[in-house]
Amino acid sequence: MDVTGLIPDFGNLAFTIVAFVVALSIIVFIHEYGHYIVGRWTGIKADVFSIGIGPVLLKRMDKHGTQWQIAAFPVGGYVKFRGDANAASAGVDEGAIAGLTPEERRATMPGAPVWARALTVAAGPVFNFVLSVIIFFGMAYYQGIATDPLTVKQMAPISGVENTLEPGDEILSIAGLPTPELAEFGAYVETLPDESPLDYTVLRDGAEVTVTTLHPYPAFVGSVTPQTAAADAGLERGDLILAVNGARTATFEDLRAFVGAGDGEPLTLTINRGGEEMDVELTPRRMDLPLPDGGFETRWLIGIGGGLIFEPATRAPSVGEAFTGGVEHVRYIITSSLSGLWHMITGAISSCNLRGPIGIAETSGAAASQGVPDFIWFIAVLSTAVGLLNLFPIPVLDGGHLVFHAYEAVVGRPPSDRAMRVLLAAGLAVVLAIMVLGITNDLFCP
Structure with a gap:
């Protein structure tokens, strides 16, 4: 497969990279700031707060003794707490805590009580969820009801x-x-x-x-989903689909019926764009869609959303309505993601539903190209996904550390150093395997 075909030209590549870096940097900053600020609130000092990894480009020391820095590679970030052996909080820096007074040791990550460490670890994912709720809350006010x-x-x-x-x-x-x-x-x-x-x-x-x-729900393109047949074929918001394979489409339901009945065969869409008629060829793709009951259904789709021919007048929602809507959006993303993962594990749906960094970067660029509201919405969705992923009980992730802290709270002591090394190595292997699967899907799945 020609990998360069994933991104058509340098201009789009640069735009995609910038959009991906912006989205990821915002999400990583919020995640790490959650760790940092809750750690500070619970008495744990941070030595380093880094956006990006690798060589340090800019740095500044604050009055609390934390070095804030921007590193060369903006693909992540970390907070290194006092007493940690490394940025992943995997192990204890014995040299750094040797000879400390009880008060000084309390300000380190290994010297803090288990409740303080657990709250600090959990704060990263929680702040991701909070960011998503705030964005969905703001979008409700922006769009109205x-x-x-x-x-x-x-x-x-x-x-x-x-x-x-x-x-x-x-x-x-x-x-x-x-x-x-x-x-x-x-x-x-x-x-x-x-x-x-x-x-x-x-x-x-x-x-x-x-x-x-026109009919109130005509066969027009209200939105284009990234990484779909419609996106690849160049369909644009506002395109009116007049016919499919020569058969007239009066409504969006007509279009849906034609696509579903085609069983994945190539389609020729006759569209009106800006008063000019043209033909667009595309091939629907099988997609697994979440159902309200938690299941999935597989359908042939081209990747567009419809809508009314007019935007209805709206009112500003109440604070309660907007907040409830924000929480409901986050809940839906979490439950549908967990359901999708379970269905992939059991083989009920394709593992191609799992995407890696290339697919996420492409989606970032596509969302940004559709306008600021779509890009902000994408950041909210991705922030929820990052928060959920970090809560998985896999060593090296926040969820794995929370399991260790729960074990310590019950047993009265942390896992042994040998057990920690083995578990962290196993966790790293699992994370790398997931990343390899995601990148493979990005390259070879339709």
Whole structure:
């Protein structure tokens, strides 16, 4: 396989790398800052706080005795606490703690009580989750919540609909069917004629007006999922799909039916982009999708999302609504990730669902190319994934250290040095194996 084909040209490569570094640096900083600040709160001093690894480019010593630094390779970071043998907190630096007074030893990682060490270790993943909740909370305020009565805020960027519905139009009926409350609008759309255009009756400036425009859910590209057939084929937000293999598509449901019935065969999409018709060829891919009950279903997909031809008017959510929504997003990412991992282990879905650094970098660039909101949303999703991964009970990860601390709390002493060495080596082997599998999937999975 030609690896350079993963990224078409140098410009895209540079953009992808920058997007990946920015996303990873934010997430790593928050993760490590969680370790650092909770360690400080619990009386454990940090010698080094590093963003990046390798040769140090910039450094500064703060009043607490911590050296803050930026290293040459921005692919990670660490906090080295006093008394740790290394940045991974794997072992004790006996020379550094020899001869310390009890008060001085209490300020080291090995000399702190087990509860303080456990809180410090757990804080990294927890701060990742907190970052995600804050981002989802902010996005809820940014996007707002659609509100009754159904009113047009603005039209979607589809050619031919610009001068039909107008901002402020209250939609009274579509195709002669009165519009219900928003909570019932999804079921209502299914009762509409499977054709396009349709007549809309709207209240505009106090008068009822009839407007003819596309079906409310036409076959248009509302979003493009990175690393999919649609992304590779160059489909763009706003493209209106007029036909599939010559068969007319009036609605997004028509498009979904054509793709599903094709059983993975190549498709020719006739699209309208900016008033110009063109054909785009692509081949749907098998994808494993999480279900509400925790299972998965495998379907043929091209990798686009649809949407209404207009953006509904919204209201600002309450703090409680926004916070609850943020927590629910994080919960969903965690549960679907764990379900996906279990289904991969049992062979129910393909191991190709696990991606490595190349795939994550590609997704970073694709999300950034779709705009700042999409990129920020991606950071929130990736932050949750990083927090969850670090909680896995694998030695060398935070979850492994928490298991060691739990053992010490129950038994009254930490695992022996020999056991720690063996377990840490085994944990490192597992992490490296996962990384190799992810990179292999990046290179060879469709």
